[in-house]
Amino acid sequence: MYPKDLKYDREHEWVRLDGDIATIGISDFAQDQLGEVVYVDLPSVGDAVSTGDSFGEVESVKSVSELFSPLSGEVIEVNSALDDAPEAVNDDCYGDGWMIRVKVDNLSEVDALMDADDYEAFLAEEA
Amino acid sequence: MRFIPVTCEEQVEMLVRIGVDSVDALFEDIPGDARLARPLGVPDGMTEIELAAHLESLAARNSDGSRVVSFLGAGVYDHYIPAIVDAVVSKPAFFTAYTPYQPEVSQGTLQAVYEYQSMICQLTGMEVSNASMYDGATAFAEAALMAARVTKRGRVVVSGAVHPEWREVLATYVESGTLDVVEVPASGGVTDAAAVAAVVDDSTAALMVTSPTWYGTLEDLTALGVLAHDAGALFVVGTNPILLGVMEPPASYGADIVVGEGQPLGNAISFGGPGLGIFACHKAHIRQMPGRIAGRTTDVDGRPGFVLTFSTREQHIRREKATSNICSNHALNALASGVYLAALGTHGLAGIGEACIAKAHYLEDALVGCGCFERVYGAPFANEFTLRYRGEVADMQTRLLERGFLAGLDLGRFDADDAGLVLFAVTERHTREVIDRFVEEVSAL
């Protein structure tokens, strides 16, 4: 449920790092809490995102949740397939359900994120 | 008391079950200083028979459209309402229902709203309509706020030819400085396109006009739409839906948001309310739209059904970030409008529009022809028009009222610059005989 090769933040986003490019999405826990996702509002390519700030929204039928960026950087790609198939966030949150790719400003920020074990412990604590 | 079915004996049983010895014991949380220690100063109740007589006596003190011939319009119009409309809106299952939050037992309301939305889309040419708003004026104000959200700009340009009460409501809605409003004065009874061109710029969220205007004139929407779009602004157009059976819809002129007062479609004028606010836009902007929307879907057994949809825009979910604080629609009025449009159909609505236009032109010709009025504007008009009276307007209206006519609207009441101008509205209910008699009376003054 929580792949070991990813990093997580306390707002339930995950990060997959490839060089200085971070792919970002929401965790299995987050998608389960939301219920069926019907809409994802994402930034534009070229926008700057900063750690802890909102970069978009994800909606189910009866709720709206803000997406908070786990890292700072510039958006280089957004998953436009979610416009037509937002259910990918539920069905494949670590794969087709990815949201944005960011060129990371400061790789040391990654160290502040949790690994899978820490994240699971965090979830257990929250519950 | 006739609306409380619980008997005295049952009240005692209820108190016993609760475990208190008096009803007053249930109000003990109210601090003494906040209690009312005397009876309410509200008149005593009446039996239904007394009540009916009392209300009838109040109603009798008003000169209504069944007793005087009225040429008043200016946003609300005394069109004929087919009997089927009241038969439908009088069904308790419609009017005693709440907002359709439980769709399984609200399909009647929801489907009626969906059909209303569909008809408004047909009339205006737009892709989506909401379930209706309070009135044309608040729909107009909400359109300005929506345009600001869509364009992320903070200023709207409003034509001075728009109904003054619509402009006032817009001013109230943005009083806290959420939006700047620039008003462009009317010229020749229509929006001054040159003045618009001078103020519309890349900070403009919307250019806002209506056609027909406050003066009854028809705007050059093609030219105004280009001015708005060249600046990257939205084009907000107010309309009178009764005319859209025969007039080109706002969408054809590039309107991005269409608003209007829906009262003419099957609702009584009722001293100005309740009517309904029409609000329609492009599908691309649906997430920025205020108000409720009904949508079609299916149930777990695959049967078609309807629900309220795109609710995440609304205050009960998004709270302070909602697209509006509105938490209702004028559902019963929208139902009436849906029944009205269905009863008339494409053919009937065109007939009503044509009748209003032909009779308005007949009256205008006659009033000018009799020498009492003169034309002031060159722009075309449809069901309503403005003329200058060659005399004292107030005096003319007083004398005609004695003869049973409400002789148009004195525009000087709203703007001193318009003193001497009178606005006349004509509907399909004005017969040639009544119009001729009116012109005779005017001529005889």
Place this chain on the structure above:
Amino acid sequence: MSTTPETVAQTATGVPSLGEPLTGTLIFERGAAESRCVEAPALDVPAVSLQEVLGGRTRVVPPALPHVTEVDLARHYEHLASANFGVDSGFYPLGSCTMKYNPKIDEQTCRLPGFARIHPYQPEETVQGAFELMWGLQESLAEVAGLPAVTLQPAAGAHGELTGLLAIRGYHTANGDPRTRVLVPDSAHGTNPATVAMCGYEVVQVPSDERGGVDIEALKALLDTDVAALMLTNPNTVGLFDENILEITSAVHSVGALAYCDGANLNAIMGKSRPGDMGFDALHINLHKTFATPHGGGGPGAGPVAVSAGLAPYLPGPVVGRGADGVLRLVTPERSIGRVRSYLGNFGVLVRAYTYIRAVGGDGLREVSEQAVLSANYLKALLEDAWPVAYDRTCMHEFVMSGGALRKATGVRTLDVAKRLLDYGIHPPTVYFPLIVDEALMVEPTETEGKATLDRFAAVLRHIAQEATEDPDLLHGAPYTTPVRRLDEAAAVKNADVAWRPDGAEA
């Protein structure tokens, strides 16, 4: 629709469905192209060339409106009505909505031509009866509110909130500073924060205490001279009268802020306690709740606002005033915030509310509140051992139960309970509000239900709790007996089918 033997579905009664489906047939799909209902009368003036008089603005493609006969229409809407549930259909204990019975005389009086066919711009001397009615309503509402000045213009409760808060903003602005923040309890209805934002203020949330009231210490800590107002519902959204109300309003006033009362729950206190006497400066009144005007499937309602003498000059104009000569006329308050809608308000709704008040009278209004509170406490007493009440205190006209324990024990959610109630012919209570109560069910019986109805509701809810334990899937699948069953709301958003089009294509 074709009815080959293969497609004939058997209904539960064994009667095959051979024709028109029960739901989903649109008005656009009824009738035939040549069907007519209402037509314009023959033109008795010379015809005009539309193209000419409209300056080329004639419609090229006509709108695709329905084509039906009057019979088609009558059947269509009777069918739709039969798929709706209203107060006349059965018990409707929808918390915070006050779904009381709507007297039939009100529907008759508002349709009198002397009210229905008058124009808002008629000369004042020709509408004195209408002004008399509005004046009388203003006076009665002011008395119930304990606040002297009333505007009848707002079209709904949320619209009243906007009006009241803009008046407060106008007052502060006139004193040199509009201030920046408005305090709203965490239990508030969503319209409160949405209204605050529309008025250009920042929303600051005030926590509730463990007794369900405002946490007074937290409130005091948030109060300073940047606070423009506190917006509070009292009785509050968990159905309780805030015992500290006088201390709350005086703390608000001590920093120069004003106290706004959301009047959603006025039905509990008429003739018992008045918001003005509690220290509130402004109040909106939902005529469609407390004063029995119908909800109409979502509106129109009306949300008059009553204010203190200090706020009276800021009310939207015009209001009806009585001159020294006794003649009623429209006047605009001297520092008016301006209009909040066109004309004079939802007059047709005002006529209904006035009719109701004159039917019931001053003592009757007090009896209404007493019975509403008695009935709510009785129902609470019948249910509290099976359904935990969020706050174990005497309630006002409504109370909030929590389905949290049931969910933990059985997996059955409040939503499932609500849907199962439909199978018993009862409209569910308000669910998932207020947000501070887990799996909330908010029950408001109103004064217009008999004891037998309350007894049955309690029996049904107790039975449903038992069903949840014995057969949770039964509840997950409910309802079974309604015109349609649970609808796919996610598909509704994704497909976005919000308007019929003649070619069947989506917009």
